[in-house]
Amino acid sequence: QVQLVESGGGLVQAGGSLRVSCAASGRTFGRFAMGWFRQAPGKEREFVAAISWSGAPTYYADSVKGRFTISRDNAKNTAYLQMNSLKPEDTAVYYCAASSRGVATPNVYEYAYRGQGTQVTVSS
Numbered sequence: 001q002v003q004l005v006e007s008g009g010g011l012v013q014a015g016g017s018l019r020v021s022c023a024a025s026g027r028t029f030g031r032f033a034m035g036w037f038r039q040a041p042g043k044e045r046e047f048v049a050a051i052s053w054s055g056a057p058t059y060y061a062d063s064v065k066g067r068f069t070i071s072r073d074n075a076k077n078t079a080y081l082q083m084n085s086l087k088p089e090d091t092a093v094y095y096c097a098a099s100s101r102g103v104a105t106p107n108v109y110e111y112a113y114r115g116q117g118t119q120v121t122v123s124s
Helices: none
Strands: 004-007 010-013 018-024 033-039 046-051 058-060 068-073 078-083 092-099 118-123
Touching: 004 092, 018 033, 018 092, 018 118, 033 068, 033 078, 046 068, 046 078, 058 068, 078 092
Parallel strands: 010 118
Antiparallel strands: 004 018, 018 078, 033 046, 033 092, 046 058, 068 078, 092 118
16 A cells, blocks of 8 residues: 655746655555656646656656656655646646556556645746
């Protein structure tokens, strides 16, 4: 069992940066692939980024490639999403998720565990 808690969301102006974190409980965090997803009002949940248990490989949605960076610190049981050059269309609730598969995947159905989410709002 893995429990995930996101933090670090907030309000930022377009062009700004924000880092969201995902703290995981359990001693097996280092075996899980971690993913970030987001859901904007009235839209379906979409994949943002994923990272394998070892830190590589990583995957990004085309919409965030070059602006967002996913990382993890297995010693701290924490995954991160650094978001730069934010745009209003990045506004959403951001969720982290864990997959026992271990290898990064953009497929939301591979992730059995999910946090409650953290709101990110980008003003224009």
